[in-house]
Amino acid sequence: MSSAGDQETSRLDDAARAGWLYYVAGNTQDEIARKLGVSRQSAQRLVSLAVSEKLVKVWLDHPIARCMELSRDLADRFGLASCQVAPSDPDAPAALTGVAQLAAGDIERMLKSDHPKIIALGTGRALRASVEQLPKMDCPQHRIVSLLGNMMSDGAATPYNVVIRMADRVNARHYPMPLPVFARSMEEKLLLQQQEAVHNILELARQADVTYVGIGNIGDTAPLLVDGFVSREETRALIKAGAVGEITSWVFDRSGRLIDGLTNDRVASANLEVSPAKPVIAIAVGMLKVDAILAAMRGRLINGLITDEATAEHLLTH
Amino acid sequence: MSSAGDQETSRLDDAARAGWLYYVAGNTQDEIARKLGVSRQSAQRLVSLAVSEKLVKVWLDHPIARCMELSRDLADRFGLASCQVAPSDPDAPAALTGVAQLAAGDIERMLKSDHPKIIALGTGRALRASVEQLPKMDCPQHRIVSLLGNMMSDGAATPYNVVIRMADRVNARHYPMPLPVFARSMEEKLLLQQQEAVHNILELARQADVTYVGIGNIGDTAPLLVDGFVSREETRALIKAGAVGEITSWVFDRSGRLIDGLTNDRVASANLEVSPAKPVIAIAVGMLKVDAILAAMRGRLINGLITDEATAEHLLTH
DNA sequence: ACTCTGACTGAATATTTGCCCGTCTAATTG
DNA sequence: CAATTAGACGGGCAAATATTCAGTCAGAGT
Structure with missing residues (x-):
């Protein structure tokens, strides 16, 4: 022996x-x-x-290493097809530049393809910042389609009109959705969606090869509330119904299931559909959004995520 | 920019x-x-x-039995506070990569400390190679001080300027010594050392928390001779006086006692002082250096050693 | 405006590495 | 003692990696 x-x-x-x-x-x-x-x-x-036998140990002496680790862990834990984590600026944890650059890189890669693609976009500050990071390009082969209306109920344009901004930069055909975000009633919504142009846009969105969306939280700081799409009372009702987040104004609970009724009856946005083969990538940063992001991942409302280090840490410890 | x-x-x-x-x-x-x-x-x-760029670090988590044994034996036999032995590459026994990595690891550990440290450095090829292995770091809290002049007698810069190279890589305050390695006479040496700047640097060196030096042999292949610091006649005289090695140009005999007179009268380097609490670590490799290393250890001119397997074997069999 | 330099790129090519498979050895077992 | 089998070995080959080379581009300096 x-x-x-x-x-x-x-x-x-x-x-x-x-x-x-x-x-x-x-x-x-x-x-x-x-x-x-x-x-x-x-x-x-x-x-x-x-x-x-694990005799050789390799590690990377660079801040990025932590980000890579986090992204792998997130992808594993939540079954994401893709996940990218940008380094956080410790001085400005809410800064979007990191994720915006990462997202822009991702989008740019898509756009570089010669094969025509349909790219669907939501809204939000993060998405807007990402589009701002895009270089000027010439991509007439692609189509960019909006997932949700670009009007307030009174006809005013919504802020963050991402589709137009992006199409501007990359010179692609684009399809903003000429609708209010919320109709006044379910009936009105159905009526509006039957318009041929709108119908076509929704169909295009359904076929999108890749989708980029933001994620909103629900509550006092909710984008939906702050930007005046829903009232304080509606917010209260949503919270009571278990709402924790929203994607393109579709509100969902903590397991990522859409809330029945309430504002969801009137949302004119394209339906949230995720097929495993088509990337649906959320760009979302910030402590306030952690619960919403978690819910979206649990409910498989997204299959890709771009976030920052600090947010990623929280997602993994919750 | x-x-x-x-x-x-x-x-x-x-x-x-x-x-x-x-x-x-x-x-x-x-x-x-x-x-x-x-x-x-x-x-x-x-x-x-x-x-x-040294972003990836590889480290073998296995005590190669022979190397561990050698380092323990060396430490025991010569009363060293620390001793590390790198595996030798049999085809390139003079290769410095192994010891350089080991030494770089050691130095890096020092530098990672938040507590401000004074690090004193000699010169030499091995030390230079070690410094090259350091990753980029940001260590403004530490000070790096040279133990010896960085000029030839005629004012030309010496090769292997380790202090500047290291400070460059790790962004620390540094104190190269603006002196020739050898003064022309003892009087000139004393005069030079009275300059305030030089005086301060020597004082700093005296306080060093850790010291890394190379060891040179004396003879036809001596760095001092090859690099043109001493003449062939001086070398002969040194050998006659029993010299076998040098550290920062201080020449010593086989029991590690400094040679009286000769070139030692004119060496402008900081004095060799070893207190048991402060590591003075030699980085030295090669058959030619065995006698010099042995002498340095006998005379307690160093209390730490980083070398390679082949050299270690010879040190123990002599 | 022009050239020059240096850095970067992709293509082609040379080298190195990972893996499958048939063979051999040595240990175990009936 | 013979048969069986697990494991190591090296040959060969496909995949992966490194290097060389020529072309491109941006910026610096006439």
């Missing part, structure tokens, strides 16, 4: 040596084989043994 | 991402290229940039 133990340790020792020569000294496996007096193949086995 | 910096950091960010995906997540470079939206070659370049 003692000889078995010795052989074992000497084998690991050799593995360590091989691993050292390979990873630290930068030798090729061929050279290692010569130096250790074994065949090339054996050297390869020793190196891979060193790896599989 | 700020845009240049931004571009630089974003390039390093990308490199870190690529490195992480490659070494930590085990992606293939092809996959990385797809994920980062660049070509395969660019991905490869990013990965190798991450390596050359």
